[in-house]
Amino acid sequence: MAKTVADISTTPAGSKAEQAYRAVKARIVEGTYTPGYRLVLGTIAKDLGFSVVPVREAIRRLEAEGLVTFERNVGATVAGIDPTEYLYTMQTLSIVEGAATALSAPLIDPAAIARARAVNEEMRECLDHFDPVRFTRLNQDFHSVLFEHCPNPHILDLVHRGWNRLASLRSSTFRFVPGRARDSVDEHENLLQLIETGADADTIEKAARRHRATTLDAYLAHTR
Amino acid sequence: MAKTVADISTTPAGSKAEQAYRAVKARIVEGTYTPGYRLVLGTIAKDLGFSVVPVREAIRRLEAEGLVTFERNVGATVAGIDPTEYLYTMQTLSIVEGAATALSAPLIDPAAIARARAVNEEMRECLDHFDPVRFTRLNQDFHSVLFEHCPNPHILDLVHRGWNRLASLRSSTFRFVPGRARDSVDEHENLLQLIETGADADTIEKAARRHRATTLDAYLAHTR
DNA sequence: CGAATAGTGATCGTATACGATTTTGTACTT
DNA sequence: AAGTACAAAATCGTATACGATCACTATTCG
Secondary structure (H helix, E strand, C coil), X not given: CCCCCHHHHCCCCXXXXXXXXXHHHHHHHHCCCXXXXXXXXXHHHHHHCCCHHHHXXXXXXXXXXXXXXXXXXXXXXXXXXXXXXXXXXHHHHHHHHHHHHHHHHHHCCHHHHHHHHHHHHHHHHHHHHCCHHHHHHHHHHHHHHHHCCCCCHHHHHHHHHHHHHHHCCCCHHHHHCCCXXXXXXXXXXXXXXXXXXXXXXXXXXXXXXXXXXXXXXXXHHHHC | CCCCCHXXXXXXXXXXXXXXXXXXHHXXXXXXXXXXXXXXXXXXXXXXXXXXXXXXXXXXXXXXXCCEEEECCCEEEECCCCHHHHHHHHHHHHHHHHHHXXXXXXXXXXXXXXXXXXHHHHXXXXXXXXXXXHHHHHHXXXXXXXXXXXXXXXXXXXXXXXXXXXXXXXXXXXXXXXXXXXXXXHHHHHHXXXXXXXXXXXXXXXXXXXXXHHHHHXXXXXXX
């Protein structure tokens, strides 16, 4: 008998570093840890019941993703809604989403188009019931359908990194520019039609870029 | 007297995790650790005189950058010259370098143009003396001059990440496609002229993209 | 009353030790 | 001879402990 009963309870799924990463990230996205919140290694470790080493690794990963800032002997703080940082992130997302859409477009089959359109219609319903949280989630679903056959995983990774950075400003579309969301849904439909009709890559890329850039412009005009 | 003499000897510059990161990365770039080389935490720690914890952090950072692959309870290995991975990286670089060039172009002053041109002429000399290592370094210098006033640090960061990924295939231009290097120098000059004459952003972006994409195409044609 | 300073506390950084998991080598059986 | 089961070694993952560094505060001096 080599294995003991304890093996049943052990959860070899993810390492504790991974669990800590997900846990802290979730708390940031959900808004439990608001921007400016100080993340103390010891405290988080005690809360999660882990040691500080895996928690430290989790924090460093979050730092690399831009969700927290880290300072030696001071600790980590949840990254704030710096307007400049927002601009950088949105501009970068505009570029990588544009590329991802253009690269994926030839590989999107009619069934996927139909699914994306269904998601978009759900988003339209969210407008009436004013459900910003669900709207944001569906927005990601929409683009996920478009990108599911993206031939370049690196670019897809960059898209996800951008989404992560925006995670702490959840449903920012609604919060900052109320009228923007409806335009967004229309732009989605426009994008789908371009893909359906087999528009050339450059046209699709520019449309996808503009989709994100317009949101940024609206934000800039709104806060100016 | 609060401070002791020991303070003089302490080097608060970088943490050991940082030192380990730089050391291992340097060994990979220099070719001391060739692709496929197994990086064992304990061994590296003993070599550097550090403990395993900071070394582990360094390895995880290198993993995030794509320079090594990591497997649980197995260890890390230096990432190989996977043709597919090369394609992904070059395609992504094409996009982010294109964007970076287009964004930077309006901010490049004549003095910077002159410096970039000087670097490019040095590259031309390298062709005659066949100095691939210096060529590769100058190539990065050339683009660094162009990007030094890039208004979006995030995009610049993506460019550097791409360069890092290519680091293990140092001077790949010479190695894979001998005739390609001379074209590259000509394309640089062409790019400078576009910037000088104040071409529109879209033209500059496409030229910059094509510069990288052509290298990729040459590689694909060469290995097919 | 303000500013410089010493002391205290908090937090990170790393070393060491131990446990879990995988791989590898070996002996035995078919 | 080949395949399998078992044991031993190697490696990563994490907990704990301690040291180093920095921020904060109370105190003292000008």
